[in-house]
Amino acid sequence: MVLKTEHYVINVGPQHPSTHGVFRLRLTLDGEVIVDVEPIFGYLHRGMEKIAEGRNYTKNIPLTDRLDYLSSMINNQAYCMAVENLLNITVPERAQYIRVIMAELQRMASHLAGIGFFMNDIGAFSTPLLYMFREREKIVELFDMACGQRLNYNYMRFGGVSMDLPEEFLPALKKLLDGMPGFINEYDKLISTNEIVLVRAKGVGILPKELAVNASAAGPVLRGSGIKWDLRKNQPYSIYDRFEFDIPTGEIGDTYDRYAVRLEEIRQSVRILKQAIAQLPAGETMAKVSKLIRPPASETYTAVEGPKGELGFFVVADGSENPYRWHVRAPSLINLTALKEMLLGWKVADLMAIFGSIDIVMGEVDR
Amino acid sequence: MPSLNNFGEGLLRGLKVTLNHIGRKWITVQYPEQRLNMSRRIRGTDIIWDRESCISCRACERACPVQCISMAVSRGEDKKLKTDDITVDLGLCIFCGLCIESCPTGISIYLGYNYTNTTHRCSTFSGAKTGNTPSDGRCREIVRSNDELLVDDAARPRSGYYRPEISSALPPQTLLIDQTTYLEDLRKRGLK
Numbered sequence: 001m002v003l004k005t006e007h008y009v010i011n012v013g014p015q016h017p018s019t020h021g022v023f024r025l026r027l028t029l030d031g032e033v034i035v036d037v038e039p040i041f042g043y044l045h046r047g048m049e050k051i052a053e054g055r056n057y058t059k060n061i062p063l064t065d066r067l068d069y070l071s072s073m074i075n076n077q078a079y080c081m082a083v084e085n086l087l088n089i090t091v092p093e094r095a096q097y098i099r100v101i102m103a104e105l106q107r108m109a110s111h112l113a114g115i116g117f118f119m120n121d122i123g124a125f126s127t128p129l130l131y132m133f134r135e136r137e138k139i140v141e142l143f144d145m146a147c148g149q150r151l152n153y154n155y156m157r158f159g160g161v162s163m164d165l166p167e168e169f170l171p172a173l174k175k176l177l178d179g180m181p182g183f184i185n186e187y188d189k190l191i192s193t194n195e196i197v198l199v200r201a202k203g204v205g206i207l208p209k210e211l212a213v214n215a216s217a218a219g220p221v222l223r224g225s226g227i228k229w230d231l232r233k234n235q236p237y238s239i240y241d242r243f244e245f246d247i248p249t250g251e252i253g254d255t256y257d258r259y260a261v262r263l264e265e266i267r268q269s270v271r272i273l274k275q276a277i278a279q280l281p282a283g284e285t286m287a288k289v290s291k292l293i294r295p296p297a298s299e300t301y302t303a304v305e306g307p308k309g310e311l312g313f314f315v316v317a318d319g320s321e322n323p324y325r326w327h328v329r330a331p332s333l334i335n336l337t338a339l340k341e342m343l344l345g346w347k348v349a350d351l352m353a354i355f356g357s358i359d360i361v362m363g364e365v366d367r
Numbered sequence: 368m369p370s371l372n373n374f375g376e377g378l379l380r381g382l383k384v385t386l387n388h389i390g391r392k393w394i395t396v397q398y399p400e401q402r403l404n405m406s407r408r409i410r411g412t413d414i415i416w417d418r419e420s421c422i423s424c425r426a427c428e429r430a431c432p433v434q435c436i437s438m439a440v441s442r443g444e445d446k447k448l449k450t451d452d453i454t455v456d457l458g459l460c461i462f463c464g465l466c467i468e469s470c471p472t473g474i475s476i477y478l479g480y481n482y483t484n485t486t487h488r489c490s491t492f493s494g495a496k497t498g499n500t501p502s503d504g505r506c507r508e509i510v511r512s513n514d515e516l517l518v519d520d521a522a523r524p525r526s527g528y529y530r531p532e533i534s535s536a537l538p539p540q541t542l543l544i545d546q547t548t549y550l551e552d553l554r555k556r557g558l559k
Contacts, residue, residue, distance in 0.1 A: 055432060058430075058465065059430075059432035059465070060432075061463075062432050062461055062463040062465070063432070127381070127385070134394055134543075137394075137543055138542070138543050138544050141406075141540070141542050141543060141544075144405075144406040144408075144409070144540070145406050145407075145408070145540055145542075146408070147408060147410075148406055148408035148409045148410040148411075148464070148478070148526065148528045149410050149462070152461070152463075154463045154464065154465075162464075162468065162529070163408070163529065166407070166408070166534070168539060168540070172542055172544060172545075175544050175545075176544055179544070186384055186387075189380060189384065190380065190381055190384045193376075193377060193380070194377035194380075194381065195375075195376070195377045196377065197377075291469065
């Protein structure tokens with residue numbers, strides 16, 4: 001006897017900590033196999049890109065903090081670089097190094113949170129997430145020391161950074177970097193070969209190379225699929241061409257590869273930071289820039305390698321003190337477009353592992 | 368499943384990592400008995416305005432991205448600008464510090480060296496208790512009197528954000544990478 005079966009539609013989420021009520025998935029299921037996915041988002045209603053058009057360029061720096069709030073420093077850097085391109089400002093050497101130090105610390109902090117939440121998603125709450133947050137806390141304290149805030153830093157300015165590093169910063173950073181590789185190895189030992197993680201993540205949610213490129217995926221999602229593409233190497237900006245580091249890539253583009261790429265990127269950030277500390281020159285941290293800037297009528301798209309992928313700012317200036325158009329190329333949003341390809345054919349139980357491996361922040365998705 | 372061939376190894380490895388943590392220093396801070404020193408540049412939850420040095424140029428008001436500062440300015444008999452009224456809506460303020468940076472005098476507006484405006488009450492507290500236990504210390508330490516809360520602007524602690532002269536006078540920040548254990552700290556304070 002053949003039973004009559006029907007597809008049914010269910011709503012999943014919010015599950016991931018950063019989706020807190022503004023993102024859900026409408027799944028069409030055949031039994032427990034996913035046959036269709038529709039991500040539903042857009043409930044933050046922030047309208048940041050429109051708000052920015054009504055404010056002058058400097059007042060928009062705190063807005064960039066609030067996009068991907070787990071990597072505020074890199075958002076600051078990308079926006080400041082875009083406006084510097086409009087104004088043709090040369091940033092002093094020391095400020096460039098400080099920016100790189102901050103950006104790499106931020107990448108580490110963001111990946112630590114990303115991996116911790118990924119583990120949380122697949123059911124391992126206490127140990128991995130709390131270990132990750134223990135190390136992230138030390139990085140956040142360094143940001144606090146430099147600019148007085150722990151999440152929304154508002155540290156970078158057009159032409160440099162708002163304040164030089166305090167004298168106790170570098171010794172504390174060195175101490176942190178000395179301890180970090182040991183911590184990463186310990187974490188690697190604890191998680192990377194754990195049977196449960198392997199079963200839940202290995203070979204699950206594969207995103208093939210071609211699909212990753214066609215979906216414009218970026219960051220660890222793209223590199224996890226085996227594409228060696230990192231803006232720090234492929235389109236070097238700031239002073240990244242002065243540092244030696246590797247670009248980790250995955251093999252088949254499964255959930256595990258995306259996790260492994262993030263873990264290895266933390267190691268590479270430690271390498272960059274050690275070189276940056278050794279090369280850090282003395283001198284000015286701010287170029288001469290007037291307080292109220294009016295870039296000439298022009299436009300720029302400036303992108304940096306954020307922790308989640310290519311983070312770009314498209315700014316159109318019309319000669320007034322406010323930007324005419326302000327658009328963000330947000331990696332979290334664009335990586336979500338590949339979600340359907342990763343989920344189709346997998347079971348509901350695999351959904352959270354696959355979704356967690358993308359590492360999205362909703363502040364960036366609903367701008 | 369090939370990954371399950373060595374089932375049990377991961378569990379033992381995890382236990383080993385956990386056991387290694389027994390001898391390590393604690394990272395948890397027992398607030399409010401144990402408190403960390405804040406960053407000298409903390410953008411704390413307060414905005415302190417100095418009437419004496421302010422030249423009423425309204426630069427801070429113009430710099431504010433959320434327009435939480437409003438100033439009423441007029442010219443006095445000596446033709447100098449004076450501030451009739453200033454209001455800072457701390458409910459709107461995002462503590463970005465742009466007002467502090469925009470001040471041309473460099474001494475007229477500060478952020479506070481403070482992150483909490485709440486007060487705590489100890490249920491067993493009765494008058495000025497003395498004693499050597501942490502709970503006695505806690506009661507004495509955290510209850511603030513009305514006089515302490517209603518302090519003048521000049522007496523409120525100021526942050527060193529963008530004000531290096533203040534920054535150097537503040538105590539160094541406590542970092543978790545320089546931590547002592549909780550028990551060590553109690554011993555140092557003579558509470559154990």
